[in-house]
Amino acid sequence: MIVLLFLHLVAATICLAPGTRSARWALPVAAIAPAATFAWLISQSAAVLDGDAATVDIEWIPQISLSITLRLDGFGLLMGLLVSGIGVLVLLYSISYFGRRSDLGRLAGLLVGFAGAMLGIVWADGLLTLFVFWELTSITSFLLIGFDDTNSRARAAATRAFLVTGAGGLAMLAGFIILTITGDTTTISGLVADPPTGTLTNVALLLVLLGAFTKSAQFPFHFWLPGAMAAPTPVSAYLHSATMVKAGLVVVARFAPTFAADGLWREFVVAAGLASLIIGGIRAMRQQDAKLALAHGTVSQLGFLMVLLGLGTPATTYAGVAMLVAHALFKASLFLSIGVVDHEAGTRDMRRLRGLLRALPIVAATMIVAGASMAAIPPTFGFVAKEKALDGLLHAEIGAIGTIALVGIVLGSVLTVAYTIRIVVGVLGDDAPGVDAGEGSDRIEAIDVTSVHRSPLAFVAAPALLALLSIGFGLAAGAVGDWIADATTSLDAETASKHLVLWPGINEALVISAGIIAAGTALWWFSRAATRTVDAAHSPATVVYDRIYDGLLEGARRVTVATQSGSLPLYLAIVVTTVAVALAVALVAGATDSISSPRFSNSPVEFIAVVVTGLLAVATVFARKRFMAVVLLGGSGYALAIVYLIQGAPDLAITQFLVETLTIVVFLLVLARLPVDFDPAPAWAPRIARIVVATAVGVTVAVFALSASGARTEPSVGEDYVALSEPEAGGRNVVNVILVDFRGFDTLGEITVLAVAGAGVVNLVRAARRHQRRKHLGDEIDELDDVDVAADEHDGPGYDAGRQIGVWR
């Protein structure tokens, strides 16, 4: 398993590597990883379905009991087949869809990276493993929604989806951590085998549900999914209908059989699921963009699945898994078909599309079959699964909540039938609903049918195959049902006896189904003239989200304005005062008695060096000119280097000497651009205050240094280092060996800081130059970027060259 996940990572890395941006081979190469996964899963399926789950357990960070724990059970097998199978189809489909775009490498890499992360979710047994892969899918989803990165709406949609799912992920992490503690286990299988109880556990379960709701676009977090349609259609088909949005359902399915009866689990699941089901259904009726209509339909269907899988009774779990398979097949097929239509006809607007029945016959047939499965019309698999779901709810025996769920699902299904007909007829039909040729301003031109190209077979193969499976699984309901029953036993052992049938005979569920189809058709017929469109961007949930988001940014801005004055003297004062206070507290609380009386010097030379260091430092304070102060300070530093040398620390002395030299040079270069004299003390920091702060800091640090050197209780590690230097690291200079070997991590951290500082300087220069150029051009772009603070000073009457590097002041 872990090898396959690595294979995805390698494929993603190859595709994302520089120089492969426009490579045509990227998509086929990327498809190798999911194809290999699919083949491997098929080879394992017999053993896994016999109850022989494969497990992987790799220690990662044992200190926080973080390990990569994977477990391939029946459900993981089923989901893995869906993820990898649809993954291969989508990648191959993308070859035709994208043609010769310039950034195929990035797309292929992100898609295959996502596929790997998604496999990690469905195979994860460790709670933290699950979380890590969960977040990985959020990140790849973010990058894929914003794939068209020059489009600001796509970027906004990507951010919205990422923040919502990311926040949910954090809630889930909190839930997982609580469960780890109350359940005393780090794995899902451990929780299920020995379930914890109590209020804390119930809170944790609700947090987990919160995460699942955000990921699976459940009310009230459903609003990010329609926005995510800014992604290219293959991405929407794969991530936002077939796989990623099922991640929440996967978690719910794994937890529900054990925990559904506890706390408020069922109430929450049914409330969120039914709300999504109904709201998504109504919204889907009000879209003119076929893809958006499908997206709202996905929200609706996910709500349906959430109710089924969340109730946790054996019958609904079984029906939920069957429905999940059916949904993945027909929804991916529909999305991919819409992608073909968009590609060939140039629009997805149902008001403009006409004549496609003849122009794109295979796509039309595909959409009709997949649509039939979505509307649960026999003999499709969607029908079989929905029969089972209705039957399971009728006999759920979980009290009133089961009845509520049943009624809600029936209503939702009526909507499903209605919007399915609407989409299929809208895309394929000749007199598309809502064409209003009379009103001049809103007039929408129908497409020119003769310009629609017939699509190549390779392009329509993927959606057609999925549609064939939708109907094939329906016809072979018995065999497929038994297979799913075996797979589902890993969720709930009692599902083993369940099975699916194509034609159950006349029973309650069938009567209800017939009623749903009739009511749905009627609903479509009577609403077909309605043209009202609801833009997802203005739905109440989006508006609330946007308010919160804007408020957060505004709040952050205000906090920044309040705390960041931009005055270097003030920053310096705050930093040094904090240091002084912290040290003083430590001194008062602890070892004042350990202050050692310092040995002043070892030799006359050292005595002289120390005195010179001190005198020059004192002289610096009294210097009137900036230039004088810099030279005196540098002299003090050189004298200190001599002290180091005498103390036997040549490395330190060399470094001190070099740093001092460079500092002086840089200082002088800066001084050339500053006024000769110091500025008078500003009103908020009078001379006396400065003296007090400076003295306090100096005294505290000195006392602390004396105290610290006398406070040693443990033996020094220095001796070990000296002893180990040559044998362990092959170096005789122990200082250097410490830097590059023993404490190499510290050095790495330090040079990283240095690199960041250097990059900061480079970017400040570039930003200033850009700003300057803009000014020269007389451009009046009033852009608030980071250089404005420095640049504003150019405009002042007292402009002098030195002011451009505002930081130094």
Add this chain to the structure above:
Amino acid sequence: MTVPPRSRRSVVLTETINGITPVLLLFSIFLTLRGHNAPGGGFAGGLVMGSAVVLRYLASGPRGVRSLRVDPIVLIGTGLVLALAVGLTSLVVDGSFLESAVWKWHVPVVGDVKVVSSSLFDIGVHVLVVGVVMAIIVAFAEADDEMRGRS
């Protein structure tokens, strides 16, 4: 002490700097390489090489820095990546970050040559430090250009 225009620059200073630069460069490499066994190391070596850049700026002004045709950010990145790569390599090979590996060869004439993997780490530090010093100098060079452009 803004670097004066070419006409007012001291010939003595410029020539001295031009003469000393190769020595400085050699010395900086020497410092870095000997660091493992004697005082020196990547940081000190990098600073010396950085001072060579500073001197070049003092001698020939912004033009001198630009003529190096090196982007400081490239140096910074290279150094960081090199140091990180050495660390990660030993993490993979040895299981611990920055565990030194030691190789010894006997080379005719030169004698015994000992190479320690952490020297590569030190070279990374060296390159990075040069980059940072250079970034600062380039900032000054840019400021000079701007002033000339204005007046």
